Amino acid sequence: MTAIDTPSAAPVESRRPDGPFRVALRMWRTRIGIVLLLLLVSIALFGPYFAPYGEQEFVGQPNTRHVPGTLLGTDYFGQDVVSRALYGGRSILILAVTSTALALAFGIAIGLVAAYNRGRLDDVLMRTMDISLAFPQLLLALVALTTIGPEPWLIVAIVAITTTPRIARITRGAAVPVVERDFVGAAEALGESRPRILWSELLPNVSGPLLVEANLRLTYSVGLIASLGFLGFATRVNAADWGLMVNENRIALSVQPWGTVLPAIAIALLTVGTGLIADGLSRASAGIDRAKGDQ
16 A cells, blocks of 8 residues: 655745834835935035035025026025035035934933833923923023024034924833733843843834934924024024024025025925935834835
């Protein structure tokens, strides 16, 4: 009697679920946001190398649309609008990224410590964050900059300090359920140190909400720094700053709109790009469009 060979079941291929960033990349809103962000970042970083004129170079009659050698005319001071726009994004980008990075570092640390060490320490940290949230960002920035002066380090510090409480609360809210998970108790039983548990066990499991929050905070930082520039708190006198350019040229808006419109478009596209990325990440983290992520 011969043995009958039965076809063995095909091995089931196990595939790890995609993370929120990969899911978000399949959404058109995220792709458009990344394209806009890369475009504006490239202009801010490399634009000065392609500017036809210097940052403060006089090229013709002020507030004139048609000036030989210029594409969009001159601004209120007779400087080339395109060249000023190419120079003006670097300061906003550097200040916004630096302040957001600092706020993320402090906010994540405070939120994780508060979530893991429940009780009195949690109450102290969160109530301190609540007190900080009571002060409007723009008002606190104006008071500090008026008192000390529009120094770059002060702008970064103010934006970071006023952004940290929001990140800390989001981090704590996302980490509290994770602290109760079994793998955290297992890590404690194995004798792992608290810093290792915070950074190796808690942080990777709250990365989705933190990616969303990082993009949102970057968007608000860009808006706040641009608003400070519009109010005249630029880091240098006659600096090529998108926010300051809007303020300087708004008086001649009906005569020469490009001095105001061009930097305003740049700020809008930068914030829209970061906002679209944040929206895609939030949808991916929440499971929205997960099955049809390519739409």
